[in-house]
Amino acid sequence: MKRFEALVYAAVLAVLSLMLVAEGRRATKLAAQQAIAPKALYAQLSNPKVQLQVVDLRDYDDDHFLDAHIPGAIPFPGCDLSRAPGRARDRAYPYVATVLVTESGDPSALAACASHFGQVRLLAGGMDAWSNANLPEDTGDYVPPKAGGGGGCL
Amino acid sequence: MSTSVRAMFLVLIAGMISAVATLHVKNSQAESQLRGARP
Numbered sequence: 001m002k003r004f005e006a007l008v009y010a011a012v013l014a015v016l017s018l019m020l021v022a023e024g025r026r027a028t029k030l031a032a033q034q035a036i037a038p039k040a041l042y043a044q045l046s047n048p049k050v051q052l053q054v055v056d057l058r059d060y061d062d063d064h065f066l067d068a069h070i071p072g073a074i075p076f077p078g079c080d081l082s083r084a085p086g087r088a089r090d091r092a093y094p095y096v097a098t099v100l101v102t103e104s105g106d107p108s109a110l111a112a113c114a115s116h117f118g119q120v121r122l123l124a125g126g127m128d129a130w131s132n133a134n135l136p137e138d139t140g141d142y143v144p145p146k147a148g149g150g151g152g153c154l
Numbered sequence: 155m156s157t158s159v160r161a162m163f164l165v166l167i168a169g170m171i172s173a174v175a176t177l178h179v180k181n182s183q184a185e186s187q188l189r190g191a192r193p
Contacts, residue, residue, distance in 0.1 A: 002155045009163040016170035023177035030184045 035107075035124035038133040041099055045072070055092050055117070056101045057109050058127065060085055060142075064103070068137040070130060073101060075142050079113040088142050094118060102126040 036044075044050045056073040058064035060083065065075050074091045077083040084092075092098075098117040102109045105126035113120060123130065131137065 005155050005160075009160075009167070012167055013163075013170065016167065016174060019174045020170060020177070023174055023181060026181045027177060027184075030181055030188065033188055034184065 032119060033121065035105060035122040036099055037124050038130045038135055041070075041123060041130075042133075042135050045070075051096055052099060053093060053096045054099050054101060054123075055113075056127075057113070058101065058103055059083075064127075065142070066140055068127070068131060068139055069142075070101060070127075071136055071138045072145070073138075073142075076116075079109070079116055085142055087144050091144055092116070097121075099123050101130070104128045 041054070044052055045054070054070050054073040055076045056065055056069050057076060057078055058069075059077050060066065060075045065073075065077075069075070075084055075088050076092050081089060094117055096117075097119045098113075099121050100109050100113055100117075101123045103126050105122060105124050105128075107122060110120065110122055125132075
């Protein structure tokens with residue numbers, strides 16, 4: 001009887017452990033889908049060990065990308081390759097963790113770009129929030145990173 | 155099985171149930187937030 005009781009306790013603990021692991025995995029998966037705050041993105045971009053690409057979905061014109069963009073951001077207006085400038089067309093990689101930048105963090109961008117990128121998150125509040133947080137910005141044309149120049153862009 | 159061992163098991167089980175429940179609620183909230191953000 002005592003042995004049976006111990007087995008029941010052990011079985012319950014085993015089941016609970018499995019449930020805990022499953023919920024932990026779910027939490028990790030969900031965290032990867034949540035919008036990322038500007039300061040958190042800045043912290044990640046400042047860390048050369050983190051592989052991350054920033055894709056700017058705003059129009060490539062004087063009022064949007066050319067006026068101000070996150071340093072290193074790849075222009076990809078509306079996730080439409082034909083609207084991207086020539087130098088940027090082969091720069092957005094589908095298998096790299098990606099943060100999408102819109103004007104104000106419009107979540108419909110995720111649906112529009114779901115087929116282009118595997119692991120994708122949205123910048124919470126978009127470029128407006130990045131600017132309001134006084135984080136570094138670049139202006140002008142997109143300049144592809146130089147070969148061997150290192151991963152950091154800030 | 156001694157009372158102290160039984161109590162230890164029960165405390166462990168209660169703690170794990172609490173942890174699973176907390177994580178489950180957090181995950182469900184995050185999931186519904188994401189669903190709301192994706193029309």
